[in-house]
Amino acid sequence: MRDFLRFFLSAADQARVDPASVTVGDVPPGGVPDGYLYAPQALQINFRIKDPAAGAPRLLPLFPGAVRWLAEPGTPGDLPEPAAVDVTPAGVATWRTLGTLQVKVTQAAVEAGIREHGPGLEVQPNIAWYAPVQLSEQFLLTTLVGGLAKANIKSASAVIRPANAEWPKHAISRFLQGVYTPELRLGATAAADDVVAHAMPTVVMAADGAVTLTISIARTQPPQDGDAALLDVLAPGLDRQHPLHPINGRMPARHAYRMLRPHLLGAAAADPLADLVLAPWPQARRYFAIKFTRTWQDVPNFSVLFPSRSAVIQVEPAFSHTLEIPAHGVVYVPQNPAEDVGAEPPMQLFTVNGPPSTWMAGRPDAWRVRSATTPIPLATAFATQVILRRPLREEILADPVFPAPGGMRCTYMSLRRATRAFVDHRLTGGRLTHERASTSSVTTGLMTAAWDAAHAALLTNNRPLPEASPGKARDLEKIWRKVFPDTVPAWDVDGTGSLDRAVEFDGGQMMYALWQTIESVLAANGTKRNFSNDHVGCGASGAIVAVGLAADYLVKPPHDNPDPAVLDANVADMLSVPTPGCVLQFWKRRDDYQRERERNGPPVDYGHSPIFRTFMPPGPGGAPTGIIVVDQFGGNSQCPFVGGRIKWGAHVQEIWIAAQWDD
Structure with missing residues (x-):
């Protein structure tokens, strides 16, 4: 598949960035403040635009997919009902246009393309959040209602079809409310992709050109071993669209962009911001992956059990991390250049916190072997498979269906x-x-x-x-x-x-x-x-x-x-x-x-x-x-x-x- 993944700024907008102003970091565990939607392991980039009078740079999502707007509560503006929508620049000025942009992969071809372009990724991302983001007048009045493919929109009493003269009002209203999710499509060529063929939302830029952008990346899908409602229990009151909801298995956004860079449009060696953001080790942080599975073989897992547990990883001789196990099971152990303890630092899984569990390193006869609770060594050159099991005493009651055939059986x-x-x-x-x-x-x-x-x-x-x-x-x-x-x-x-x-x-x-x-x-x-x-x-x-x-x-x-x-x-x-x-x-x-x-x-x-x-x-x-x-x-x-x-x-x-x- 041709290259279609994109760095978050075009090459032209990267050239407007003052290189000396760039700082890059990961949002630490527990370090997510109130406000815009992002999560631990999100990539946070600070930079300054040299010519702010030319306008804020347009945001380019990593992959095409369904676009959802998550308006920031408490910011100015309304989320109007369709009848109250004024489809004019004056109307735009009254709407809540500051918030988080979510993009979720919906097409099998895009899934396949990400898999093809990121064969080294331990887990394949399919959802991303960008915050804070500004919805521009051009995006709302031109791209949303006339540039992107139109779809039916459900109202309280009817289905509003694109041919309906009131469709633009419904599209704007339901998009601002986070209900209508138009699709960013791939074109016949990279230049025809919706993300560059039409005006996109912009990053939020201060008067002096200062920009802070946070990008969260995750894998989301229905769990393979239980109902998704079991994950809702772990995050009461949190919508599944929020990057902190456990149905969104997080991964370091920096790692995802870095691994996809060979096929990332706008991230060539000559693109200055991409070089600074995606700098390799030892210039910047790197990650060691551990792949938890519930299955005896190393196949992709997405489990309702993982998010209630955390792995305690010791990186000898001096570092220890307690890291949540995301639903996809891949835990990324970060290492900063200042923490360098050798090219291959010895690591071990010390224990797993949370509900009772046993574990073992993957092996060809794993299904025959009883698991334990003792530390196990972890590789750094590749992702060690760790098989995590809940006690059989719990597994035997896990099936919520109790057939009642009766009889002598x-x-x-x-x-x-x-x-x-x-x-x-x-x-x-x-x-x-x-x-x-x-x-x-x-x-x-x-x-x-x-x-x-x-x-x-x-x-x-x-x-x-x-x-x-x-x-x-x-x-x-x-x-x-x-x-x-x-x-x-x-x-x-x-x-x-x-x-x-x-x-x-x-x-x-x-x-x-x-x-x-x-x-x-x-x-x-x-x-x-x-x-x-x-x-x-x-x-x-x-x-x-x-x-x-x-x-x-x-x-x-x-x-x-x-x-x-x-x-x-x-x-x-x-x-x-x-x-x-x-x-x-x-x-x-x-x-x-x-x-x-x-x-x-x-x-x-x-x-x-x-x-x-x-x-x-x-x-x-x-x-x-x-x-x-x-x-x-x-x-x-x-x-x-x-x-x-x-x-x-x-x-x-x-x-x-x-x-x-x-x-």
Whole structure:
């Protein structure tokens, strides 16, 4: 694609700048004052125009796209309704024309062009803010209503089409109010681009020619792993158009312009202001990138989890930075020339602040590996991939949709939720659950690269479906066999010293049989020695302990003498010990629990494997009045504490077991 990106002033306007007046800096974290819209990592340029009588320079946005006006509150002028718009120079004088100009990429061709012209960029920008900016009379009365492409404008009661004689009034009104966003288009040639073919807004210039311009650059898009509303919660009251809103993943504007300079119109070596603003290291600040992902492979991420966390980066021997993790995951560690500690300063990710997380450096088998909370070294010659994971105990409850097919399918439903959560935890970074019935090619590719296409297909497009036959649990077993492919040890289960078994199970098979409590496998001579006595009869809890996804049981009564005192203690534990996301097993009858643990099944009655969600509200004594579980009847199944025991459905359940994920 031809060069179309632009430096913020034309070559002619750069020639009007006094080089001795130029200062360049980044807006520091926490250093954003009230007023015009810009954010940390924005590029702030101060300079003086040598001939202010010739007028303020026109602003040239970095890329074409939809233009939005964000008027500065408290400045003079009105934001008129269409009926009050006077489309004359006298009318312009009454409008609020001081504020921030936002430009957002809307065309796929422009996205592709930025990607082509900035292959070294760790994240591709698609939105920019320029402040303060002045809307000129020529821009409002000529460019806006006659030069740029016209589009329909929605009013309170109708759609105003460009052929309507009142369209200019609506265009001006809704543009000033930040509602109408006309498009800056690419032309057949650079000279035909809207940004130079028509008059643009100008920078704000003082009478003596002094100019301060701040440019914020970001990547914005719908999150891949959750609803955008989760980002609104992090910035209450802040509009998504504001550069401080977490849906706008910021990056250093200086870095973006610098990396794009080879294709930047107006930034040739002979353009003086461009040389000063985009000076390379060691004349000016440089940046080391760290690429956080939730996915096991290094693919572009845009996550609802990142903005609530910050990375503490140590640059040895003397510097430390605490930097917010933007939604796109790329953290830029700044280094000034005065801080030079060598061409390749040793850096490490010391910790991640915010909600509980674990992390690890990217590696070819990352999906197989448990993450931790220990410091990791960071490269400076390239962007180190750091895989950030939220605890599996949280991931298992992250899906806000609780299907309620009902029926005898408790182990299928809990295993389905746990399997998909584990895949999101280790491989797909929340995408599998968030995309639900329409799995993207990227998400499918993450699973295919780890396993193969056939196994990936078992989970795509919300498979196996919640309403499917419980026999579909066998598809989930295939996933766990990929996760735990090694043969499990043999156990002396009957005190005879024998370790003989006709069939050797791998970890996935063992986990599946325990979760489902498959008596024929757990008790048969040829297979029973694949299972420790400590795990049999404990359902989902025993399954995750057996494969090492839980350190131990949170709650588990002895099976050999579950007398009333033991049952009382078991209930007391269940009303105090479980934490959200842990997996449960209960048995309606204590003798069924004994029978299962001793491999003398099948049970006379039934058992159940739900997932613990939370406690019911406290009663008069302050203790919970029961527990709430996720099972085949939805995400809010109440199990009240009645008569000294916990009920599920219409019946008291005598034995409860719990184990919590620690991955």
